[in-house]
Amino acid sequence: MSVIDEVKQKLDIVEVVSQYVPLTKAGRNFKARCPFHEERTPSFFVFPERQSWHCFGACGTGGDVFSFVMKQQGMDFGEALRLLAQQAGVTVPSRLERDTRKDERERLYQVNEAAAKFFHDQLLHSPAATRARDYLSGRAFTADTVTAFQLGYSPDSYDALKSHLQERGFTEKELVDAGLLVETDDGRTRDRFRNRLTFPIHDARGHTTGFGARVLDDSLPKYTNSPQTLVFDKSGTLYAIDLATSAIRKQDQVIIVEGYMDTITAHQNGFNNVVASMGTAITERQVTTLKRLTRNIALALDADAAGEEAMLRCVDYENILDAEIQVIILTGGKDPDDVIRQDAQKWQELVKSAVPVVDFTFSTKTARLDMTTARDQSRAVHELAPIIARMKDAVRRDHYIRRLETLTKTRYNVIEGIVKEFMVPSKQSKPKREPTSRTAQLLLSNPLEEYCLRLLLHHPELISMSEGLLPEYFQDSQNREIFITWQQVKDLPSLKDNLDPALWEQVESLVSVDVIENQIERKLDNVILRLREQYLRDQKEERATAFAAVAAEEGAGADLAKLDNEDINENTQLQQVFEQEGRSNRSRKGWT
Numbered sequence: 369m370s371v372i373d374e375v376k377q378k379l380d381i382v383e384v385v386s387q388y389v390p391l392t393k394a395g396r397n398f399k400a401r402c403p404f405h406e407e408r409t410p411s412f413f414v415f416p417e418r419q420s421w422h423c424f425g426a427c428g429t430g431g432d433v434f435s436f437v438m439k440q441q442g443m444d445f446g447e448a449l450r451l452l453a454q455q456a457g458v459t460v461p462s463r464l465e466r467d468t469r470k471d472e473r474e475r476l477y478q479v480n481e482a483a484a485k486f487f488h489d490q491l492l493h494s495p496a497a498t499r500a501r502d503y504l505s506g507r508a509f510t511a512d513t514v515t516a517f518q519l520g521y522s523p524d525s526y527d528a529l530k531s532h533l534q535e536r537g538f539t540e541k542e543l544v545d546a547g548l549l550v551e552t553d554d555g556r557t558r559d560r561f562r563n564r565l566t567f568p569i570h571d572a573r574g575h576t577t578g579f580g581a582r583v584l585d586d587s588l589p590k591y592t593n594s595p596q597t598l599v600f601d602k603s604g605t606l607y608a609i610d611l612a613t614s615a616i617r618k619q620d621q622v623i624i625v626e627g628y629m630d631t632i633t634a635h636q637n638g639f640n641n642v643v644a645s646m647g648t649a650i651t652e653r654q655v656t657t658l659k660r661l662t663r664n665i666a667l668a669l670d671a672d673a674a675g676e677e678a679m680l681r682c683v684d685y686e687n688i689l690d691a692e693i694q695v696i697i698l699t700g701g702k703d704p705d706d707v708i709r710q711d712a713q714k715w716q717e718l719v720k721s722a723v724p725v726v727d728f729t730f731s732t733k734t735a736r737l738d739m740t741t742a743r744d745q746s747r748a749v750h751e752l753a754p755i756i757a758r759m760k761d762a763v764r765r766d767h768y769i770r771r772l773e774t775l776t777k778t779r780y781n782v783i784e785g786i787v788k789e790f791m792v793p794s795k796q797s798k799p800k801r802e803p804t805s806r807t808a809q810l811l812l813s814n815p816l817e818e819y820c821l822r823l824l825l826h827h828p829e830l831i832s833m834s835e836g837l838l839p840e841y842f843q844d845s846q847n848r849e850i851f852i853t854w855q856q857v858k859d860l861p862s863l864k865d866n867l868d869p870a871l872w873e874q875v876e877s878l879v880s881v882d883v884i885e886n887q888i889e890r891k892l893d894n895v896i897l898r899l900r901e902q903y904l905r906d907q908k909e910e911r912a913t914a915f916a917a918v919a920a921e922e923g924a925g926a927d928l929a930k931l932d933n934e935d936i937n938e939n940t941q942l943q944q945v946f947e948q949e950g951r952s953n954r955s956r957k958g959w960t
């Protein structure tokens with residue numbers, strides 16, 4: 369459960385509101401003179417069952433406990449959450465604290481960018497960079513490519529970069545923090561990259577996060593890269609992701625290669641959906657990043673080097689992706705760079721004939737074994753069973769057990785038994801809390817609101833269609849906050865920057881579930897209509913209970929007549945919603 373949900377569960381809105389406003393009982397609910405506008409007779413109500421509040425007077429607005437405190441105290445969501453968490457005795461984990469290092473991070477991007485520019489200028493103009501330039505022309509890289517990838521040359525000097533950047537106002541500490549300088553034992557610093565070809569590395573948003581560097585002679589290691597810094601983490605990095613994003617989306621496929629050269633050659637030949645992993649094995653973080661762009665991942669990695677552990681992990685990634693990972697099979701020890709430079713057409717064919725990684729593992733494993741011997745049959749079963757056991761999908765498991773049955777001529781149930789031995793016993797499924805009422809559901813999640821946000825987050829272009837969608841339609845403050853911020857920023861990274869970290873979990877859970885990509889606009893139309901209906905119905909219900917309580921107490925008066933009028937108004941609006949729904953149901957069938 370998220371911190372936000374925990375706070376919601378532990379606090380009672382009546383107690384919280386009554387700290388600020390003297391509430392009096394009105395039937396099952398509570399009323400008060402509205403704290404947000406001047407009035408003589410109460411039109412502010414708190415509804416314990418729904419854990420909501422509403423002002424039926426001049427404000428005409430309402431919400432949950434968070435929105436009340438935000439409005440009452442003039443706080444933003446994060447401040448309200450922290451205040452309420454304290455009252456509820458819930459600790460907000462420190463990882464959810466505001467990013468105080470944002471400025472520091474920003475500064476590191478700037479240092480890296482300045483360094484990239486320096487190296488690039490050196491490559492283009494320095495007489496010392498002749499060898500680097502020759503190397504690149506030997507690779508047949510065009511000037512456009514060199515510019516697009518901002519390739520560079522780091523001079524053979526201990527302080528060329530350092531003095532250049534210090535002149536530009538960067539401190540030695542910032543250069544060390546960015547990994548551009550190394551500290552020596554005597555406490556001095558010197559340039560990390562010397563006499564190397566440099567490859568600036570960017571994140572998906574184009575920030576320069578670090579560098580890869582290649583030697584220009586035969587010395588080892590051939591490649592080095594920036595150390596782990598505040599902005600650079602190899603395991604989450606994909607080289608050229610900034611240049612590949614739109615092609616990956618458009619082609620609905622990403623190809624992962626191993627090296628910088630493979631990537632650059634691919635892009636120069638028009639294969640722009642290619643990125644490089646920063647090592648041989650891909651990581652979960654890389655897969656998670658890519659999943660937002662496509663489910664179709666193909667690996668063009670040296671399969672022998674990838675090893676068994678990597679293959680096992682691939683199955684886990686397939687579970688995350690809910691799709692198969694493909695392998696592009698390269699023969700004769702060639703890498704994508706070689707293949708593409710020799711014959712781009714051939715590369716395309718190889719991509720087309722990619723095979724599922726599990727199939728590939730099955731054939732490489734069994735190719736080396738003699739399937740007529742009991743010993744090798746047993747080896748095949750025991751080596752492949754752990755892979756099958758990792759699969760979440762029972763149908764897939766069945767498929768591969770049957771394949772193994774054919775390959776090894778071993779009986780199905782024998783293989784199945786061995787697979788079961790490798791299966792991690794599924795965690796005792798937590799007893800699901802049965803929502804006792806709509807209130808309980810409202811407290812925890814609101815599927816309609818979440819569905820609407822998913823559509824909007826997956827399709828930023830739809831925000832222009834959401835004019836009829838009011839923030840009030842979102843009962844849940846989390847969703848309301850996300851919606852309001854999304855209207856302003858329209859891209860995920862900025863959304864995260866602008867939201868309190870406590871809301872990231874909700875954003876992540878929203879984007880992690882895909883939407884089915886058809887008739888998106890119709891779906892949005894429909895869900896907005898539904899939200900409006902839900903909002904109006906809730907209003908009507910709240911108004912009715914408020915009305916009943918006041919009527920019982922005071923008899924009909926002027927204010928009640930006003931409430932009554934509102935009710936008529938709401939009925940008219942609901943009527944409009946139904947008519948609109950009727951129309952859209954007649955013209956388009958159903959809503960999914």
Ligand SMILES: [Zn+2]
Binds near residue numbers: 412
């Ligand atoms: Zn009010």
